Amino acid sequence: MRINLRGLVLALTIFSAIAATANALYASYRLQREQLITTTLEANRVYAAKLAQSAGGFLKAAERQLGYSARQIAPHMDAPDMLAAEVRRVQEQSDTFNSVGVVGPDGVILATTQDFRSFLGTRIDSPGSRAALQSRHPVITKPYVSIAGNLLINLSYPILAADGRFLGYIAGTLHLRKESALDDLLGLHHYTDGSYLYVVDGDGRLIYHTDASRVGEVVSGNPVIEAVIEGQAGARRVVNSRGVDMLAGYAPVPASGWGVVAQRPTAVTLEPIRELLWALLGYAAPLALVFLLAIWWCARQISLPLSQLATNVEHHDVAVAMQRVKSVRAWYFEAERLKRAVIWSFTTLQEKIGKLNLASITDPLTGLRNRRGTQDAVDHLQASGTPFSVLALDIDHFKQVNDTYGHTAGDKVIQDVAQLMRDCSRPGDILCRNGGEEFLILLPGVAPTEAVIVAERLRQRTAEREFPQVGGITMSAGVAQWPTSGPDVVQAFHAADAALYAAKQQGRNRVVLHGTP
Structure with missing residues (x-):
């Protein structure tokens, strides 16, 4: 049977009373130092x-x-x-x-x-x-x-x-x-x-x-x-x-x-x-010296499991943290009980948070980021000071697709376009659905000229693709960059929208870089 924490605290209290003066001096030093x-x-x-x-x-x-x-x-x-x-x-x-x-x-x-x-x-x-x-x-x-x-x-x-x-x-x-x-x-x-x-x-x-x-x-x-x-x-x-x-x-x-x-x-x-x-x-x-050694030994034996649990719980990777918690040697009753509770909490919390996080930032139709997921990504890029290019994309004449072939066919087109976006993107690119037939791609660290190449590749792949039931469709794109378009991130998105509007006005099925004729 494991010894309980009460016995440990009693033993430590006896030693602490004898060492009160030394502890007071040490605490005073630490306090003054800090x-x-x-x-x-x-x-x-x-x-x-x-x-x-x-x-x-x-x-x-x-x-x-x-x-x-x-x-x-x-x-x-x-x-x-x-x-x-x-x-x-x-x-x-x-x-x-x-x-x-x-x-x-x-x-x-x-x-x-x-x-x-x-x-x-x-x-x-x-x-x-x-x-x-x-x-x-x-x-x-x-x-x-x-x-x-x-x-x-x-x-x-x-x-x-x-x-x-x-x-x-x-x-x-x-x-x-x-x-x-x-x-x-x-x-x-x-x-x-x-x-x-x-x-x-x-x-x-x-x-x-x-x-x-x-x-x-x-x-x-x-x-x-x-x-x-x-x-x-x-x-x-x-x-x-x-x-x-x-x-x-x-x-x-x-x-x-x-x-x-x-x-x-x-x-x-x-x-x-x-x-x-x-x-x-x-x-x-x-x-x-005598009392410090005794207190150190007792404190170390008592605090080691708790310290290891606390240290491992703070790890940013939940899976790694849980594995490390399992390896902690909890040698007394309360520590073992706490260890089990932490493991259970980790398991339950990881499942719930994973589901909630994914659902809150993901568009259910395409699996791309939704508006909230887009905002999270933008906030992270802005906080880190990472410049990024914005591709505002829109399927040309999509309303006619829905009117002619129905919303089911339209949804299938949106899903296929989302897959084309994945095929034309790097692992670090951020793919988003902005609603309806509108999409966004954020390219961290990519210059506007390079972003135009990415958009043009996606536009061309879309135009060459034969979509089930619908046949051929085209896509227009506007390109801008933050902070080139202005210090406020919103300005970059407005600039990309303006470039997309220009692409539509120029006949659709084209890519326009903001600030170019």
Whole structure:
């Protein structure tokens, strides 16, 4: 007969009473340790968020300053003295930029600050200039080396005539390895406890670091950097690219693709607690060691089956979890009873959930995803940031099929089309029935041009197929992509519907890519 939990708890209580002092000290250490880590993480998160907000405000102010100047000089692009005066005013008024320049629509420098007057009249072909000329919108470039050999970031603003013609742009630079307003903003606070901060751009390249020699370095393999350049904010414990355990807070800089990270070595944070612990252990070690060993042995024997059950229950794959639960050695009555209950619950729950999930997301006629299943797939793709192409499909003149041959024949056509969709798709593609004769295919990671090929293959297979009772039918398709069609997923579906409508208007039995004539 198995020993029950009451006897085990009684034995453990006797040992626990003797070891109360040691347990209290240990609990105090654990609590202080977690509180200190939590406090440090929160402090770094708040500091990173505030600094990111300040940096974002700085960039917005710089953009507004350039925008104001662009509007002022637009009527005077043929007056070099006016351009030079405005460039000088922008640089001297706020010390925001290391240099300022005005460039014409052909890339020729029309005005610049004193240090770079030798470049007047020359055509500039830097990454910053190319970006400004191609975009014709306000641009914050990635770091690059200028024609003068400086590692910098270029902020530009287009100059437009009253009729909207592009007249050139005005730009300001922020040096990354020399003193600049950005360096002054980010380097405002200094610490002696090992804390420091750095800023990365959207490629993970350091654009500010307390160690100036690392500016321009691309950092990989750091989960904090990967998170912040994806626009996430928060705090976490992480081992950085140099192998140092850090408590990091991070926040994205609005509208720039940058990220600010403030961090402190975990070892430095926990050092005071460690020193206190060693002092306490020096006094309590002899007796505490005996009781700790006894408690550890008892606790381990009691908790091992429960711990294994809890760990295995948390496994995401229910089948694997149930197999592992069966292998747990439940050596006392309550654990064995719990094990049996868990196995029974897993079996019952797996059957019910499987049936409900499948029924809730599946179209009963075709076996494709229904509207709910489509929404689940879209939510997953959007949450993971995976771009995808949308194929909106519609059987041409399907109402005539139903009217002529009946709904049973129409249903058989829909089932056959669904099978053609499966035959023309990859395992990772998402096939959906949108209702009636309307279908959707979502192609994760597929460019619009490739999606057109898929749609054209399906259209051709449909047109070549001989359907029972009905004969030949055709299909029209509209193609769009998220996020190319707009940041909102709904825009991509509307774009695909619009392209499908265009295909219908152009005579049906064709594929139209949204945005093409």
